[in-house]
Amino acid sequence: MSTAALMSRGNGINQRFNLWILERVRQKRGSPELPFTLEYRHIYVMPTMFGFWFGILLALTAIGGLNFNNNMVLMLAFLLAAIAQLTSLLAYRNLSGMTLLGFRATPVFAGQAARFTVLLKNPEERLRFAIQLVSRESSDCTDIKLQATGRLELDLMTSRRGWIEMEPFRIENRYPLGLFRAWSVIIPKARCLVYPAPAPHPPPLPKTGRGDFGITRKGEGEHLHGLREYQPGDPLGRIAWRTSARHQTLYSKIMESPCEEACELNWYLLRGLRTEEKLSILTAWILRAEHQQIPYSLEMPATALPAALGEDHRNACLEILALFEK
Numbered sequence: 011m012s013t014a015a016l017m018s019r020g021n022g023i024n025q026r027f028n029l030w031i032l033e034r035v036r037q038k039r040g041s042p043e044l045p046f047t048l049e050y051r052h053i054y055v056m057p058t059m060f061g062f063w064f065g066i067l068l069a070l071t072a073i074g075g076l077n078f079n080n081n082m083v084l085m086l087a088f089l090l091a092a093i094a095q096l097t098s099l100l101a102y103r104n105l106s107g108m109t110l111l112g113f114r115a116t117p118v119f120a121g122q123a124a125r126f127t128v129l130l131k132n133p134e135e136r137l138r139f140a141i142q143l144v145s146r147e148s149s150d151c152t153d154i155k156l157q158a159t160g161r162l163e164l165d166l167m168t169s170r171r172g173w174i175e176m177e178p179f180r181i182e183n184r185y186p187l188g189l190f191r192a193w194s195v196i197i198p199k200a201r202c203l204v205y206p207a208p209a210p211h212p213p214p215l216p217k218t219g220r221g222d223f224g225i226t227r228k229g230e231g232e233h234l235h236g237l238r239e240y241q242p243g244d245p246l247g248r249i250a251w252r253t254s255a256r257h258q259t260l261y262s263k264i265m266e267s268p269c270e271e272a273c274e275l276n277w278y279l280l281r282g283l284r285t286e287e288k289l290s291i292l293t294a295w296i297l298r299a300e301h302q303q304i305p306y307s308l309e310m311p312a313t314a315l316p317a318a319l320g321e322d323h324r325n326a327c328l329e330i331l332a333l334f335e336k
Contacts, residue, residue: 047108048194057190104192110196117329122168126176128162147167148165168202206290206328215295248263278309292308
């Protein structure tokens with residue numbers, strides 16, 4: 011049998027074993043209620059591939075010592091076996107007692123990687139070395155100081171808009187020698203909102219609507235914005251004489267006028283396009299209007315938002331597009 015076939019067969023066995031463990035955890039424990047503390051019944055300890063071959067080497071060494079009646083070789087084999095067995099306990103203790111506090115995820119656009127932040131707390135007064143999170147697509151590793159909280163991140167690629175559920179992952183470590191792996195499976199209750207992917211070449215912004223709630227233009231208009239110290243070249247009509255006399259320093263008025271420019275992002279303007287194409291164009295329009303600081307409203311079949319600007323308005327509009335169902 012070729013090496014590639016052996017590796018493929020090994021990967022298949024490993025995948026089936028992982029699926030069996032995941033199904034067993036799902037039936038016995040399900041998703042943990044946070045905060046969740048890892049106890050002895052949640053942790054599995056198994057030899058790594060390096061530990062497996064190290065055990066084979068110890069067995070061959072012991073057989074050679076018995077065959078040649080060499081007590082020094084036997085003593086060396088038993089000593090190494092005792093040390094190896096002790097590392098399994100250290101790997102277990104390095105993971106036991108860790109507390110899972112919660113998950114965080116920031117919305118992303120379709121096609122980007124959703125990043126889930128996992129918060130782990132070490133409640134005891136001892137260091138936790140090389141704590142690792144492993145999922146199907148990514149992994150992260152860190153040391154956690156005594157009575158401190160560690161942040162680890164797992165990425166999950168997205169391909170469509172809407173909610174994406176965080177996949178099951180493992181908390182594991184191979185401390186101290188890599189001979190044994192202590193690990194536990196977590197089935198999280200966490201999700202990330204995925205916005206539609208913005209269209210790469212959207213049409214120009216529709217310049218309709220009024221910008222009564224938008225930003226103002228300073229330096230012109232009839233509304234007073236504030237005062238500043240007089241600068242050479244300021245018109246005499248802009249000098250605040252009463253304030254200047256009170257402070258014995260010349261002050262000039264800063265005038266402003268409301269921005270009347272705005273755009274109405276309307277679903278019905280995009281006729282003849284498929285749903286996902288419309289959502290991509292509306293997403294690109296929202297990002298462009300925010301970049302250019304042009305107030306914008308959103309008109310959808312099921313809901314509408316008035317013209318505004320800012321991160322909260324942007325996120326509200328993008329959430330409507332992400333969860334849109336026609």
